[in-house]
Amino acid sequence: xxxxxxxxxxxxxxxxxxxxxxxxxxxxxxxxxxxxxxxxxxxxxxxxxxxxxxxxxxxxxxxxxxxxxxxxxxxxxxxxxxxxxxxxxxxxxxxxxxxxxxxxxxxxxxxxxxxxxxxxxxxxxxxxxxxxxxxxxxxxxxxxxxxxxxxxxxxxxxxxxxxxxxxxxxxxxxxxxxxxxxxxxxxxxxxxxxxxxxxxxxxxxxxxxxxxxxxxxxxxxxxxxxxxxxxxxxxxxxxxxxxxxxxxxxxxxxxxxxxxxxxxxxxxxxxxxxxxxxxxxxxxxxxxxxxxxxxxxxxxxxxxxxxxxxxxxxxxxxxxxxxxxxxxxxxxxxxxxxxxxxxxxxxxxxxxxxxxxxxxxxxxxxxxxxxxxxxxxxxxxxxxxxxxxxxxxxxxxxxxxxxxxxxxxxxxxxxxxxxxxxxxxxxxxxxxxxxxxxxxxxxxxxxxxxxxxxxxxxxxxxxxxxxxxxxxxxxxxxxxxxxxxxxxxxxxxxxxxxxxxxxxxxx
Numbered sequence: 001x002x003x004x005x006x007x008x009x010x011x012x013x014x015x016x017x018x019x020x021x022x023x024x025x026x027x028x029x030x031x032x033x034x035x036x037x038x039x040x041x042x043x044x045x046x047x048x049x050x051x052x053x054x055x056x057x058x059x060x061x062x063x064x065x066x067x068x069x070x071x072x073x074x075x076x077x078x079x080x081x082x083x084x085x086x087x088x089x090x091x092x093x094x095x096x097x098x099x100x101x102x103x104x105x106x107x108x109x110x111x112x113x114x115x116x117x118x119x120x121x122x123x124x125x126x127x128x129x130x131x132x133x134x135x136x137x138x139x140x141x142x143x144x145x146x147x148x149x150x151x152x153x154x155x156x157x158x159x160x161x162x163x164x165x166x167x168x169x170x171x172x173x174x175x176x177x178x179x180x181x182x183x184x185x186x187x188x189x190x191x192x193x194x195x196x197x198x199x200x201x202x203x204x205x206x207x208x209x210x211x212x213x214x215x216x217x218x219x220x221x222x223x224x225x226x227x228x229x230x231x232x233x234x235x236x237x238x239x240x241x242x243x244x245x246x247x248x249x250x251x252x253x254x255x256x257x258x259x260x261x262x263x264x265x266x267x268x269x270x271x272x273x274x275x276x277x278x279x280x281x282x283x284x285x286x287x288x289x290x291x292x293x294x295x296x297x298x299x300x301x302x303x304x305x306x307x308x309x310x311x312x313x314x315x316x317x318x319x320x321x322x323x324x325x326x327x328x329x330x331x332x333x334x335x336x337x338x339x340x341x342x343x344x345x346x347x348x349x350x351x352x353x354x355x356x357x358x359x360x361x362x363x364x365x366x367x368x369x370x371x372x373x374x375x376x377x378x379x380x381x382x383x384x385x386x387x388x389x390x391x392x393x394x395x396x397x398x399x400x401x402x403x404x405x406x407x408x409x410x411x412x413x414x415x416x417x418x419x420x421x422x423x424x425x426x427x428x429x430x431x432x433x434x435x436x437x438x439x440x441x442x443x444x445x446x447x448x449x450x451x452x453x454x455x456x457x458x459x460x461x462x463x464x465x466x467x468x469x470x471x472x473x474x475x476x477x478x479x480x481x482x483x484x485x486x487x488x489x490x491x492x493x494x495x496x497x498x499x500x501x502x503x504x505x506x507x
Contacts, residue, residue, distance in 0.1 A: 002073060004042070007055045011075075012044050018127045021116045025130070026056045028166035031279075034180035035153035037063035037146070038110075038134040041071055043084050044127070050085050051077035052129070061181065062149070066107040066135040084129045087111035091126050093161055099136055106136040115163035123163050130160060148186060148195040152277055158269035167247020167265065178261055178281030185278040186267075191219050191243050194275070203282040207255040218278065222262075225255045235262060242266045242276035252283070259287045304352035311345035336410075336470070343368055343406040347399045359398050361390035365437055368402060372409035373435075382413050382452075383434040390439045390446065397502070400481040401448075407470040408450040408498050409435060416454025416496060444505045451497040456490050478502070 002010075004026060008019045026042060033040045042056040054074045059065040087094045094111040101107070110132040118124045142150065159165035183200030185193055196204075196213035204213060207225050219236035226232025231253055238248035242264035250263045265277045315338045322334035346367060350359045369384040393401065412435045435452045471488075478486040484502035491497050 004055045007053060007073065008044055011046050011053050014044060014127060018116055022055070022114070022128055024166050024169070025114065025160065026058070027169070029130070030058055030061075031180060032132075032153055032156050032160075033058045033060045034062045035149045035156065036060065036132055036134065037149070038132045039066045041131040041133065042114075043081070043129045043131055045088060046075060049077065050081065051075060052081050052084050055128075061179070064135045064138060066102060066105055066133045068103075068105075083109050083111045084131060087113045087129045088126055091115070091161070093157060108134045108136055110134075110157075112157045113161050115161060117163035130157075132157065144195070145197055148197075149180070149184070152184075152186060152267070155267045155269045155274070156265075156277075159267075162269070162271060164245075164266075164268060164271070170249040173250060177283070178263055178279040180279065182279065182281035185213065185218065185280060187218055187239070187243065187276045187278065189243065189273060189275050191217050191239060191276075193218055200278075200280050203260050203280045206258040206282055206284065207253065207260055208258075222253060225253060227254045227256070238262065238264045239276065239278065242278070243273065245273045252287075258282065258284045260284075300357070301352050304348045308345045308348040308352060311341050311348065315341040315345065333469075339371070339406060339410070340403060340473075342371075343402045344399060347395065347402050350398075351395055357395045358392045359395065361393045361398055361401070362386065364398065364402055365390060365405060365439075368406050369409055369435070369437060372406065372413055381433065382417055383432055384409075384437075385434070386437045386439075388439040390448075391441065393446075397482065397504070400477045401502070404474050404477050404482070404500070405437065405448075405450065407474045409437070411470055412450055412452040412454070412496065412498075416452040416456075441504070444503065446500075446502045446504055448500040448502065449497055451491060451495060453491070453493070453495040456494060457488065457496050461488075 004023060005019055008014050008022065014022075022042060022044070029040050029042075037060055039060065040058045041054050043052040044055055045051070046053050052075070054071045054076075057067070057071050059067075083094045083097060086092075088111075091113050093113070094109075097109055099106045099108050112130040112132060113126040114128040114130055116124045116127055156165050181199065183203045184195075184197040185200050186195040188194050193213045193216050201213060204221075204225075209221065209225060213221075219239040222235040222239065223229070223232040226235060231251070235251040235253050238251045241248040243266070245266045245268050247266065248264055250261060253260045253262065259282075261281045261283045263279045265279070266273060267275045267277055318334050318338045318341065322331045322338070325331045325334065346364055347359065350364055351357065365386055369386065373382050373384050416435070417433050431453055433452075433454065435450065438449045438451070440447050475486060478484050478500060482502050484500055487499045489497060489499070
């Protein structure tokens with residue numbers, strides 16, 4: 001299914017600013033759909049002959065849909081869209097006409113012109129039309145709630161026609177909450193409540209307000225209820241801003257152990273402020289879970305921090321033991337163990353500073369590569385660089401992969417560029433010695449290579465049998481913990497490359 005932007009760019013001459021405005025409407029029009037008990041379809045003109053293309057559609061959560069099939073991508077013209085043509089050409093909301101039938105479903109058509117206001121704040125030209133189509137199969141005498149919903153919907157529809165809805169979205173905000181069904185309060189121009197839905201009444205009751213909301217000054221009520229005076233003042237200021245025609249950010253109110261999220265929207269059809277719409281949602285349980293997760297995350301980070309400290313202590317003990325061992329082979333083995341433990345500690349150090357069980361792996365690779373060139377037993381100055389990106393990896397992959405890369409990098413430096421034998425002569429290399437770590441993702445796989453331009457693999461080398469402890473560890477980790485594959489092979493231009501293919505998706 002093509003997106004709104006794709007369809008508009010392919011079939012229309014709308015400007016980028018026009019398409020951005022249509023995106024803002026489609027991001028906030030679930031509110032209007034629920035208040036209207038109607039499907040909303042966003043129609044854009046394809047050319048000047050009265051043909052329209054549907055680029056977006058939303059169904060109400062408060063009533064049955066008028067369309068069983070998606071209408072997005074449908075191009076129509078002629079009598080079927082005469083109401084859209086009137087709204088587009090005349091710039092007014094069209095509500096005339098008899099019901100129409102979609103299969104067995106009777107529906108009522110309405111058409112709302114969409115304007116984008118100019119930089120000077122004036123009403124601009126009509127760029128699209130919102131079709132508001134109501135399923136009439138369940139028509140009945142509306143309740144007080146439904147009448148208030150419909151009245152508010154008409155005000156918002158007029159604001160779309162004026163170019164004043166939706167208001168600008170604030171950074172970090174989403175359109176998911178609160179919604180119409182969570183709780184709705186309507187205010188008059190003076191800020192007093194003229195209607196509160198039952199769910200809204202219940203949300204305020206949980207904050208400690210047991211009386212009926214109608215007639216209350218909502219801004220003053222928020223100041224009285226809030227446990228924190230600053231939160232109460234900010235919530236009240238949001239109400240007052242909406243009454244002035246502004247679009248304030250969402251606010252939370254805490255009182256008596258409960259938390260309520262509020263969103264205030266100005267109501268100003270035809271540019272005249274007549275009040276505000278306040279949507280409320282009880283998010284007490286959501287915030288309680290958030291606090292529990294924050295405590296859990298802090299505990300996990302502390303565990304990683306202690307594991308890192310313990311591993312560093314183990315590395316220090318091994319380093320101390322290596323200094324006391326007389327046998328060179330034993331000292332080398334202990335020093336290799338120190339580096340392996342230190343590389344694992346590096347992952348836990350990163351996880352102790354992360355908010356989840358995943359790490360940005362590029363920084364870890366860079367630090368391991370730098371350490372490999374510093375501690376490797378070689379007299380040659382070896383360059384080290386990384387190409388591509390590992391991205392964010394889960395901890396279970398990162399811990400094993402860092403050990404694998406540590407071994408491969410040390411092998412590349414020490415065996416690709418061995419120290420000069422005592423009494424031997426050194427020659428200036430034609431090419432600067434270098435080890436390159438490359439990584440890229442492809443089809444849920446991580447492809448990694450460690451290449452060097454050193455002396456290459458010995459003639460008798462067999463990657464599948466024997467080998468030093470480091471390579472045995474690498475093979476065990478790659479094929480076992482990481483469920484991947486590894487291939488060691490000579491490079492055509494000289495040197496060696498190790499190629500790893502690791503699945504990123506869980507088996």
